[in-house]
Amino acid sequence: MIKSIVQFMRRDVTRGVAGTILLKVGSGALAFALFSLAARTMSPDGFGIFATWLSVAQMASVVGLVGQESLLVRFLNEYRVANQPDLTKGVLLSSLRISSAAMLIAIGAIAIVASLRGDWWLLILAVSAYTAVNAGLMLGSQIARSLVSILMGEGNREFFWRVSVVLFLIAVLTGHRQLDPAELIVVMTIAMSIGLGAQVVAITRALPDFRATAARSETSRWRSSALHFWVASILEAANQYFDVILVYWMLDPATAGIYFAASRLANIFAMLSAALYSFGARRLPSLYFSKNHQEFERTLQLMAEVTALCVISGLLLIWIGGPYLLNLFGPHFAAQHWVLIVLAIGTAFQAAGGPSAAILQLTGYEREYVPVVAANVALRLVGFLVLIPWFGVLGAAISATVSLALATIALNILCRRRTGVDPSILGLLRFSASKRGNYAVRGMDSAE
Template sequence: MSADQHPDPRASGLAGRLTAVARNPAVRGIAGVFVLKSSIIVANFTLIMLAARVLDTDAFGVFSILFAAAGLFCIVATFGQQVSLMRWWNEYSAANDVPTLKGVLVFSAATVAAGCAIVGSGFFLWAASTHALLLASAVTLYMAMQAAVATSAHLVRTAVGVGAGDGVGNLMVSVPAVLYLAAILVAGASAEVSTVFFLFAAGAGVAVCLHVLFMRRRIGALYPGFASVRPRFLPREWRARSFKLWISNGLEAANQYLDVLIIGYLMSPAVAGAYFVTTRLANVFATASDTMHMFSTRHIPDLYYRGEMKQLNALLNSVAAITLAVVVAGMVVMLAGGKLFLMVFNEAYVPYYPALALLSVGTAAMAAAGPSGSILMLTGHEGRYLRIIALTVLLRAAGFFVLVPAFGIMGAVTATTISFVFMTAMLRHACKRLTRLDGSVLRLAGRRGQTEVPPAE
């Protein structure tokens, strides 16, 4: 019999394993979210690249500072409703508690509206004190609309799907500004930063309207008599839960945006713009961490509150394997092509390659934590998550004020890298101890010993 009639059993075994992986619903779901997240990152990279090309270094620095400030305060304005809504939707849906579900949706909508009004007023006064009124108005409007779309996207993600939530929420905000900047670049004209922020706000408004439409259809399909249900309110309980998540989310946003503001204060807008580009490139690893966050937060609370721990551990195994693969590939790409990527944004940023390489180590470490933070927040341990994020932000800010005056951007990325490694280690330790679930990539090293027993209350 010829060799063709006796296929290599190793080959068939490998093919079988690959086929099994391809048929795994979790892997297919993660792959779909990964493609979506990659599209969002491409759109955001295109936006930043066009802005860096069209604006001069000082104007781009101003854009970077205002963009970071709006990103930070829009999270503050949500008053903790983003993750809270995801948890409440799954908790009350699983219990079929329709009156309380309706009550909490009303509570969250009113809370975010109040947050946008309160935080927006202070934000406008700050922006108007250093910038033109038109620009201050534009960035304030964007901040408020981004708070609304960020909240609605989290709810739609868990109730409808990631594409309808995060896909619409992110792409609708950035695409109009991308088209505007591309047209300016082709025409050789000058761009207005205020116009960019107005376009952000307009896109966010359209996204919120679409999210409301999606939720109306979803609720109508699940609860046909929802409109006539009398809502039940638990404001004291909801405020207590929201408060911890509000502080946690605010500190998490500070961990992401505060560095640009500090560098702008300690050095100059132009240097802040260079650091902003460096962090956007290093955040390529957010493709892994954000993808896992989007996917897992849609499924973790449902599986956890239904007590399906075996399925939850299987899901986390798939998440960890894909995260590890993306982190390794991302490090190779970033170290090999970092200089080219910086040149695409602006030739003036090429000297910052060493900072990009070091920062990539830190962001890769943060991505390796996987959905550990989400597990803590969605399973009732938001207090521990809050303490970890607070310590991380404190460590990072202290490092900035100590290292940036002496070492510039290299001091900033050193402080950031150390804080990210610290955060990953603490999140993994807390997640394993409090929930008996390891959300990090290190779970792959001990899969045989993983428990399927629900955590103790």
């Protein structure tokens, strides 16, 4: 058994997945520290307002990128495998132009809505700046992940900047000072800007010399794919952030803050899904477009093995340690342990489904992915409207979990039908059965 574990850990794919998951775990731990410290340095209503505007900014960043971040992952890998630098240059320039123009529109919309609400001008500026920098990091991380490394892409997007913000919050807490939501958003924006600068430098160095290369376009392909990627990205962002906005609207700021805290903790499994997506987005497209089916399936199998281990250990952590983790946000958060458990079941189910969404999007089936995510958002919205008046914040958690589970099942069925592969942990059972069958055949052959 020990020999098998050692052999498993020595595999290059295992190390890659494990390294990506460790990066996500570290990012998640820092995010948890950031939000728990923020909750303790703000009033309950202040933290709820911070969480709500942060969710608005995250959604606006996705809207403003108009699907260009996913489009780059799709086509940069294809053009690199095919050795087409003219199209590589073309898609990079096109994405930068389109996303820059669209982000200005998204930021303007935020400023107008916030002004009509009568919000403080500093909060409006802070949220607008955060939206722009966050969108830059989202786009830059996709390019850096494809051209440089996962560490440069995901590390600067989610890990390094949070260290300085956590240290700032510790200093504020030690000084017994209460923060305003706008102040924290400003600090986060400054820290993220440094990470964005590092990404720009690394990408510039990694890019080949395009000065003698004439840019070539495949506008119709890019436009069609970008539209589907954009819709999918908006729906995914709605799944992750719109919940908080709805709870804020239907209940109150303090309850929105509680739901935000519980959902961030439950995101230990969504973090696993994001890690698998980050690893899969870097490795799977090149294997798919180079038609290396054996390595493609081997990579999926090893990803499923790591996922199964993480899901089991994560559920145990949430069940046993949930109240203690919630208490770090404040005493009134600890009473919502069942909200955390219900949300964790949903995100664990999604993680167990594997990177089916990534496979569908990165292998040319993004059109069929969108309706499933749209149905997920619609079902969740209906569930919120029906269940929140009856069960309060627990109703929101039930709605989120049910819709997420149904969407995961639908995506896995779609992935198996379209690509012929099962990325979920259930694929391990079929692999194990196939392996036992092969051993049985070998035993019969040797007996004969």
